[in-house]
Amino acid sequence: MSFLADPRWGEALAHLPDYLGNHVRVSLAALALGLAVSLPLAILTRNRPAPRAILLAIASIVQTVPGLALLALFYPLLLLAASVTLAWFGVSFSAFGFLPAMLALALYSMLPVLRNGITGLNGIDPALIEAAKGVGMTARQSLIMVELPLALPVMMAGIRTAAVWVIGTATLSTPIGQTSLGNYIFAGLQTQNWVFVLFGCFASALLALAVDQLLGLIEVGLRQRNRLRSGLGAAGIAALVAATLVPTMGRSPSGYVVGAKTFAEQYVLTALMRDRLQAAGLSATARSGLGSSVIFGALKAGDIDLYVDYSGTLWANQLHRTDIKPRAELVAELKATLAKDNITLLGELGFENAYALVMPRKKAEALGVRTVADLAAHAPTLSIAGDYEFFSRPEWAALQKAYGLSFRAQRQMQPDFMYAAVASGEVDVIAGYTSDGLIAKYDLVALDDPKHAIPPYDAILLLAPKRAGDEKLKTALQPLLGKIDIATMREANLRASGNDANSSPDAVARWLWEKVGGR
Amino acid sequence: MPSEPTISYAHVTKSFGALKAVDDVSLDIAEGEFLAIVGGSGSGKTTLLRLANRLIEADGGSIAVEGEDVRSVDPVALRRRIGYVFQAGGLFPHLSVADNIGITPRLLGEPAADIAARVDELLALVQLDRDAHRDRLPEALSGGQRQRVGVARALAARPRIVLMDEPFGALDPLTRDALGDDYRALHRKLGLTTVMITHDMTEAILLADRIAVMRGGKLLAQGTPAELSRSEDAYVLELLRTPRRQVERLNALLPQGGAA
Numbered sequence: 190m191s192f193l194a195d196p197r198w199g200e201a202l203a204h205l206p207d208y209l210g211n212h213v214r215v216s217l218a219a220l221a222l223g224l225a226v227s228l229p230l231a232i233l234t235r236n237r238p239a240p241r242a243i244l245l246a247i248a249s250i251v252q253t254v255p256g257l258a259l260l261a262l263f264y265p266l267l268l269l270a271a272s273v274t275l276a277w278f279g280v281s282f283s284a285f286g287f288l289p290a291m292l293a294l295a296l297y298s299m300l301p302v303l304r305n306g307i308t309g310l311n312g313i314d315p316a317l318i319e320a321a322k323g324v325g326m327t328a329r330q331s332l333i334m335v336e337l338p339l340a341l342p343v344m345m346a347g348i349r350t351a352a353v354w355v356i357g358t359a360t361l362s363t364p365i366g367q368t369s370l371g372n373y374i375f376a377g378l379q380t381q382n383w384v385f386v387l388f389g390c391f392a393s394a395l396l397a398l399a400v401d402q403l404l405g406l407i408e409v410g411l412r413q414r415n416r417l418r419s420g421l422g423a424a425g426i427a428a429l430v431a432a433t434l435v436p437t438m439g440r441s442p443s444g445y446v447v448g449a450k451t452f453a454e455q456y457v458l459t460a461l462m463r464d465r466l467q468a469a470g471l472s473a474t475a476r477s478g479l480g481s482s483v484i485f486g487a488l489k490a491g492d493i494d495l496y497v498d499y500s501g502t503l504w505a506n507q508l509h510r511t512d513i514k515p516r517a518e519l520v521a522e523l524k525a526t527l528a529k530d531n532i533t534l535l536g537e538l539g540f541e542n543a544y545a546l547v548m549p550r551k552k553a554e555a556l557g558v559r560t561v562a563d564l565a566a567h568a569p570t571l572s573i574a575g576d577y578e579f580f581s582r583p584e585w586a587a588l589q590k591a592y593g594l595s596f597r598a599q600r601q602m603q604p605d606f607m608y609a610a611v612a613s614g615e616v617d618v619i620a621g622y623t624s625d626g627l628i629a630k631y632d633l634v635a636l637d638d639p640k641h642a643i644p645p646y647d648a649i650l651l652l653a654p655k656r657a658g659d660e661k662l663k664t665a666l667q668p669l670l671g672k673i674d675i676a677t678m679r680e681a682n683l684r685a686s687g688n689d690a691n692s693s694p695d696a697v698a699r700w701l702w703e704k705v706g707g708r
Numbered sequence: 709m710p711s712e713p714t715i716s717y718a719h720v721t722k723s724f725g726a727l728k729a730v731d732d733v734s735l736d737i738a739e740g741e742f743l744a745i746v747g748g749s750g751s752g753k754t755t756l757l758r759l760a761n762r763l764i765e766a767d768g769g770s771i772a773v774e775g776e777d778v779r780s781v782d783p784v785a786l787r788r789r790i791g792y793v794f795q796a797g798g799l800f801p802h803l804s805v806a807d808n809i810g811i812t813p814r815l816l817g818e819p820a821a822d823i824a825a826r827v828d829e830l831l832a833l834v835q836l837d838r839d840a841h842r843d844r845l846p847e848a849l850s851g852g853q854r855q856r857v858g859v860a861r862a863l864a865a866r867p868r869i870v871l872m873d874e875p876f877g878a879l880d881p882l883t884r885d886a887l888g889d890d891y892r893a894l895h896r897k898l899g900l901t902t903v904m905i906t907h908d909m910t911e912a913i914l915l916a917d918r919i920a921v922m923r924g925g926k927l928l929a930q931g932t933p934a935e936l937s938r939s940e941d942a943y944v945l946e947l948l949r950t951p952r953r954q955v956e957r958l959n960a961l962l963p964q965g966g967a968a
Contacts, residue, residue: 320798322763324812324861325788334811338802412802 196690197384201373209392210433211368216359216400217430219291220352223298228344231306232332241307248300256358259297263289264365264483268490285483285492290359290367297358298351305347309340338411345408349401356397360389364451364480366487370396375478379453381605381688400426444472445662448487448496451478452604453685453694454542454624454678458497458648460698462666469665477694481578482506489530491655495662498651499542501644503527505583516541516645523649531654535663536670540624540678543646544584545635546573547621549612553634560637564618565592572598574607575620584643585620591642605686608633624648624675626683648673672705712775714739714869714901715760720769722755729755731925732769739868742895742902744912746947747922753905756922757871760903761790773869788812791862791870791900796878797854799846805831805857806842812865830860835890852883859891863898870895872904876911888915910951921947 234241251259267284275281282288313336321331337344360371373389376382403425410419445466449459459475466473476493485507487493500520504510508526513519524534546561558564564571573596579585580599588594596618602610607619608627621628623635623646650670656662673681681704685697713736722730729752737743747753758764759771762783771778778786799808807814809830810823818826831838834856846854855875862870875891876884892915895902906912912919913933920930921944929936929944937948 316794316796316798317800319763320794320800323761323787323792323794323798325784325815325865326811327784330815335800335802339800 195384197382197693198388200693200695201385201388204372205392206433208368208370208372208389209396212356212359212370212393212396213429213433215287215290215294215362215367215369216352216356216396217426218287219294219359220298220348220355222291222295223351223355224302224348226295227299227302228306231303231310231344235307235310244303245300245307248303251296252300256293256297257361257364260290260293260358260362260365261480261483263293264480264486267292268486271490283490283492285487285490286366286368289365290362290369294355294359294362298355301347301350301354302344303347305350306340306344309343309347310336312343313339341411342408345404345411349404349408352400352404353397356393356400360393363478365483366476366479366492368476372478375451376456376694378603379451379456379478379605381453381686382693383688400429403429444474445494445656446492447473447475448479448484448493449475449477450481450484450496452622454622454682455497456694457681457685457697457701458538460694461669461701462495462497462650464698464702465669466662466665469661471661471665488651488653489532491653494653494656495666496651497538497648499646500537500649501543501584501646503649504644511583511587513641513644516647519645520647520649527651531657533652533657535650535652535666538648538650538669538678539671539673540648540675541646542622542624542648542678544579544582544620544643545623545638546588546618547608547611547628547633547635548618549614550632550634552617553636558636560639561588561592561594561642562639564636565594568594568596568618571596571617572600573618573620574600574602574610574616576604576607577601579620587642588638591640624678624682626679626681627686629679630683630686648678668706673701677701677704711739713737713772714741714774715903716772717756717759718770718772720756720759720771721767722752722759722764723767728752728925730759730766733922733925733927734769735920735927735930737901737903739901740899742892742904742915742917743920744916744918745903745905745920745922746907746909746912748907750924751922752925753922754873757873757903757905760869760871761787761792763787788816788865789867789869791865791867793855793858793862793870793872793875795874796851797846797858799854799857799861801846804843804845805836805849808846808857809860809864811861816865826864827860830863833863833894834860836860850883851879852887855879855887856890859887859894863894867900869901870903872902874905874907877906877908884911891915909947910954913951 230244234244264284267289271281271284317335317339318331321335326334359369360374362369363371363375370389370393373385373392377385377389403422406422406425407419410416410422447459447462447466449455456477459477463473463475479487484493484496485498485503488496500523503523504519508523514522520534520537527534546564548558553559556567558567575585580601600616607621608625608631610616611619611633612631621633621635627633628635650666652659652662681697681701684700685692685694690696715737717733717735720730720733721728731752733756745753745756755764759766760773760778762778773786773790803811806824806827809827813823813826827842828838831842836853836856841849841853846857849857858875876887879887888911894900904916918930918932919936921928921936923943928941929939936944939945
């Protein structure tokens with residue numbers, strides 16, 4: 190099949206109005222807010238060296254925080270702020286999606302605007318400011334008629350830099366729940382869908398270029414006092430905003446939001462649940478690529494209505510428990526505890542997606558390793574790789590403690606790259622997932638955990654507090670409970686890891702439903 | 709003097725830190741007079757000029773413009789009624805010649821049509837070709853043309869007083885000569901009171917009615933060239949000797965009756 194005839198291009202295109210619209214909205218709102226704060230600050234501090242230095246230092250520090258981290262930091266910050274306003278003023282707001290993304294991006298846009306604004310205003314020949322005074326201008330007239338026009342090229346360069354940064358960084362707002370062109374990139378990376386990755390990259394690059402050129406047009410128009418040019422540029426930006434508002438108006442904002450974490454299995458399950466809800470006549474949308482630490486809070490706050498988590502994850506991260514219980518007992522206790530927060534644990538899907546130490550079958554046999562206990566003796570000569578959170582999770586601490594594990598080196602990797610890495614010998618052991626289809630594909634083996642250091646990880650379906658009494662929803666989801674066994678999920682995951690037209694989460698979800706729905 | 713002076717400095721002082729830029733200066737400028745303030749760099753002549761339209765505020769003494777103490781007048785309003793010609797023009801590089809000239813009337817809220825007519829009138833007055841220069845940016849003009857625009861801008865709001873800060877200093881000698889004579893003619897025609905700063909005694913003698921000599925913040929002498937030549941101050945006499953010596957040397961070097 191030729192590259193361009195791939196049907197995934199069409200699928201990507203179908204998401205474009207939604208993703209692009211949200212991307213443009215959050216970027217331009219952030220840029221507008223950033224400008225509204227930075228430009229007055231640049232003007233106010235232009236003749237005051239001390240505050241100017243402090244301001245630039247703060248903006249520089251913000252800039253050194255990686256975009257992803259800055260975005261992620263705003264979520265708990267706003268969550269806290271929301272709980273404070275709820276306690277004090279009785280009003281709450283959503284700390285999820287648009288607001289944290291916009292605030293973080295606005296902060297991110299400040300440095301180039303401030304720096305260029307201050308540089309531009311300070312670079313003006315003092316004789317001209319004197320002349321402005323001499324011909325009878327007030328300080329305000331001097332600013333508007335002389336200083337700002339003269340600083341304009343430098344200031345606009347800063348604004349254009351900020352616009353390009355914000356549009357690029359907005360792709361990282363997907364994990365905190367803001368739909369953006371980053372949804373293509375995150376989903377594409379997770380499901381090895383390179384068409385999506387490329388599509389997302391090109392779309393955001395094109396958007397950044399387009400906005401940059403429109404701002405350039407406004408700049409030239411202002412400089413040449415050419416109303417046509419600046420008008421065209423402004424009209425272009427306005428048209429961009431208007432165009433992205435249209436598709437949202439047609440869609441009802443109400444309806445169920447199904448959340449998904451950032452890996453392929455979650456994308457598939459989310460598509461499956463969304464399809465089930467829609468089949469039951471309920472309006473439902475998927476909100477994919479949410480950070481593991483964000484998603485539970487989002488459910489609790491009602492920003493998403495349902496998602497699939499894993500019993501051991503909540504046991505450790507939400508209940509802060511380090512003891513281990515058998516599968517059913519753990520789920521029962523979890524259910525009772527979550528119920529106190531009015532969160533419904535609707536039931537298990539049937540399979541477990543546990544962390545497991547995984548290595549190539551041949552290497553394991555050569556070393557005589559069958560269990561983690563066997564591995565411990567060889568560990569000092571071996572390297573291990575895990576996903577971004579594994580090494581800071583309690584399970585890793587528990588494994589190390591139980592078996593006295595100490596590896597030669599440890600690395601963090603994109604989950605979908607780990608399996609190929611361990612199969613090729615790039616690393617010796619990985620912390621993989623038991624439901625991953627790649628284990629079979631690469632002829633890997635998951636090592637037994639005889640001391641039960643790792644808790645069970647039953648896939649469980651959670652409903653937001655506001656859906657606790659929603660019988661329609663529960664009925665629609667009922668057919669999924671207990672129906673997905675580990676073999677089925679592994680096969681689904683293997684399909685999703687492919688790089689062809691049948692490997693999209695939507696396609697795999699349809700396959701999965703055919704597989705479990707008929708039984 | 710028959711009438712009240714147009715600008716009157718009385719015991720004016722101004723310091724910048726430890727430096728006394730203007731030190732107890734008293735000086736009257738009569739209506740219709742063309743006064744040149746002569747002095748070297750750092751003599752305080754620029755400070756003295758700027759005190760008159762409150763671009764710089766005095767520390768002590770008092771300054772009256774057309775009978776009013778400048779401290780009782782809003783500085784912005786004061787500057788709008790006093791023309792000011794800056795060194796090297798001080799034109800706004802992003803504004804056309806016409807917009808530069810019309811800036812003060814615009815600030816005063818005059819109708820656009822009146823300003824446009826006034827700009828054309830002023831271009832003719834400073835002998836710039838309307839069609840060739842009106843819509844150009846300052847960067848497209850020669851130094852002499854820029855300074856003509858600077859003079860036109862200073863005259864736009866029909867001031868009775870014009871302050872000039874070394875207006876012709878940066879120009880080539882021919883342009884400088886022509887511009888000086890042209891301005892002198894305008895000064896007469898419009899009945900202006902002009903105060904011009906220069907470091908060039910020859911220019912001062914040729915253009916001004918009276919000359920004030922500044923040195924180290926103090927006013928050493930003031931009067932017509934003839935009056936100054938009777939001064940007993942060594943510096944003043946030295947300043948006056950220089951142009952004369954130059955003329956003598958030039959006469960010796962150039963063949964008599966040649967092009968002049």
